[in-house]
Amino acid sequence: MAVSATGEAGGSARRGRRVILWRHGQTSWNVERRFQGSTDVELTETGVSQARRAARLLAGLRPDAIVASDLKRAADTAAELAALTGLEVALDEGLRETYAGVWQGLTHDEIIARYGEEYAAWKRGEPVRRGGGELETEVADRAAPVVLRHVEKLPEDGTLVVVSHGGTIRTTIGRLLGLEPHNWESLGGLTNCCWSVLGEGVRGWRLLEHNAGTLPEPVLGDDD
Secondary structure (H helix, E strand, C coil), X not given: CXXXXXXXXXXXXXXXXXXXXXXXXXXXXXXXXXXXXXXXXXXXXXXXXXXXXXXXXXXXXXCCEEEECCXXXXXXXXXXXXXXXXCCEEECHHHCCCCCHHHCCCEHHHHHHHHHHHHHHHHCCCCCCHHHCCCHHHXXXXXXXXXXXXXXXXXXXXXXXXXXXXXXXXXXXHHHHCCCHHHHHXXXXXXXXXXXXXXXXXXXXXEEEEEECCCCCCCCCCCC
């Protein structure tokens, strides 16, 4: 039996809509382990190369639409896919990374040294305004509706690519899957220019791929 790159057997069964949540390429602050938040940091040369490589793969999934955060690192990543597909990129500030107040611009070690208790509480899953900024639930409140609005415009088997940021993607996935906020941290982080795939099922959204860097493979076995 033939199986497509999206895991669809025979190419005839309805597979439902899909959302690919794609993290931006590398920035200098990623390398320095600085908390970026809503700071508008550009891609490094490596980040541009990552975006171009990933775009070649994602273009093979024939996306129907692209929406991205308006911060440069996400918008420029999305532009690489747009150049290959001919699609326009819809930019939306609702997909920006978490605003983290005084944490922004600090390295991981500096945050631990200055705000260790706050950091530990966040890692425990407690609602924390990191650096006096947004709660994770507030990020989900603004980002998840953006994704759903664009999903509604897709054909019944359409694919949406969402280009955003690690924290925003995690909270959005958590919200769409119906997970309790204190469990969102159980979704591991995304490597630069890797992505997660959500599929539309009869009981809502399912996580099909997470932190992937290659084309999605079909699920073969008892859990498909």
